[in-house]
Amino acid sequence: MIVRKILFIVAIISALGISTIAAEEVVDHSEMSQTEHQGEQEGHESEQTEHQGEQDGHESKQTEQTEQGHHKEVVEIPPNYKVLGGFAIVNLLFIMIGVYMKWFYRKGAST
């Protein structure tokens, strides 16, 4: 019972740990594009000020933005295989725990 609870808590912590890595990644990305483009403000502020202060109507905003890719220059970055690997390992780990519990631990206990 306690083991099960501990495993569950570990699972949640691992999952949240991965989300933190993911979050760091996203922050990194936004910081990258930010430095590329403006390098003066933080976070979202920099991305949105580009569009700000020059339009006064819904219509003008739409014409400017609805052309695909007209938002801003995007710097392509490669996939983060560390994060993806982390997800894969955590998921595989729990599947292995499932395999152990279903096919070895329980069968062993029943015999």
Added chain:
Amino acid sequence: MNKRINFLDYRLIRSFIRSRWYPGIFQWIAMGVFGVIVVELVLGTVNPSRNFGTSMTWVLWWPLIPVLFLGLGRFWCAVCPFGKVSDIIRKLVGSERPMPKFLKKYGIWLIDIFFIMITWSDHIWGIVESPRGSGYLLLLLTTMVVVTSVFYERRTFCKTLCFLGGLAGNYSRAGMLELRGTPEICKTCKSQSCFKGDRITEGCPMFQYVRTMDTSADCNLCGNCVKTCPNNSIRISPRKPTAELWGIKNPKMEHAFLAAVIMGIVFVQNITMLEIWQDILKAIGTVTQTSSYSINFTFAFVILMGLPIGMLWLTAKLATTQISGNKIRENFVRLGYAIIPLDLAGHLAHNLFHALTEGKAIWFNTVSLFGYEISGNVSLASTGVVQFLQYAVVVLGLVGSVYAVYRIGNKGKWTTLLPYYALMILFTVMNIYLFSLPMSHRV
């Protein structure tokens, strides 16, 4: 006596739902598309305008989902890829242990918290506007599904942890489709196979017992009970939208709270996409004495999320003097459900903007998967048309909410229910005002 329409009376529908093709065929299609979406999000371009995953998730699926809940209840949950992953994991390696008591007791509260946290994280780390962020969110949810499915029986994740499940549950209460048992048949039943399952089909994955089920909030329309019921007791019938809200037997604080939270999320989503958002942030910065986006956004977030909850509480307090004998908490809980139609309308109206002004991106990015490059204006409708539709949807939501107040309040005098009518009108005006302002795009 009026006999209700039962879609299972139609042989073709009944045979299909009883067959092994239902809901499997839809699940495998959804799984395939989901797989491509995840791959594109985590491996494809980081340009959200060009990413197939971003446009499919946030321009097509997210706007479509409230319409599905309204029309078909929680049918999406029957075909959801996360649910299918859960089914597969449980079948292969699941321990099938009972759901922990704390999840049973606090499940909806956890959903409330997750929903708030995900919305907050989205704005701090830009999950929606970042393909990688969206991909990691989907992978995180997949991990949570895997973990819960390895240890626990049925769809424990969907029932107690999935934020979309919470949303689905609330919206489906206002939905137009219901699955129920026939009381005269169910009371003679000894097998309870709808809950327990049989040799071939699993029992209700959402822990429901059809005999006592009086809500569509926890029914996925997966058809398991239709397959397992030996007495043909199950019926699937259309109903008036919002009808379930009128007579909820056991109203719960967490559901009413979630209804208010969703309204807060609609406000957050709307306000942060406005062009004046930067000015609002600057104004907040003068209060917080910092230019940190995270701090200033969190400040705005707390206010916006607290606003509908506070307004509902205040209304419940005002109504206490009107509806003699009712306590504030009781009013909050009972009439909190009446916000759901406006939640649905606000969610739908907000996403109509994205679907209609960025809709062609779905086509452009889909053909780009096959090597064809098309670019150009992604808008499907003019701003005027979109705004007209948004206003119309919100007004429809108002009608649903006002009528729900009238019915939940036992058709009381309008003066008695005035605070609630005023609250619904206020929410409507706030939504309409926000939709009238210029808004930024997602992709």
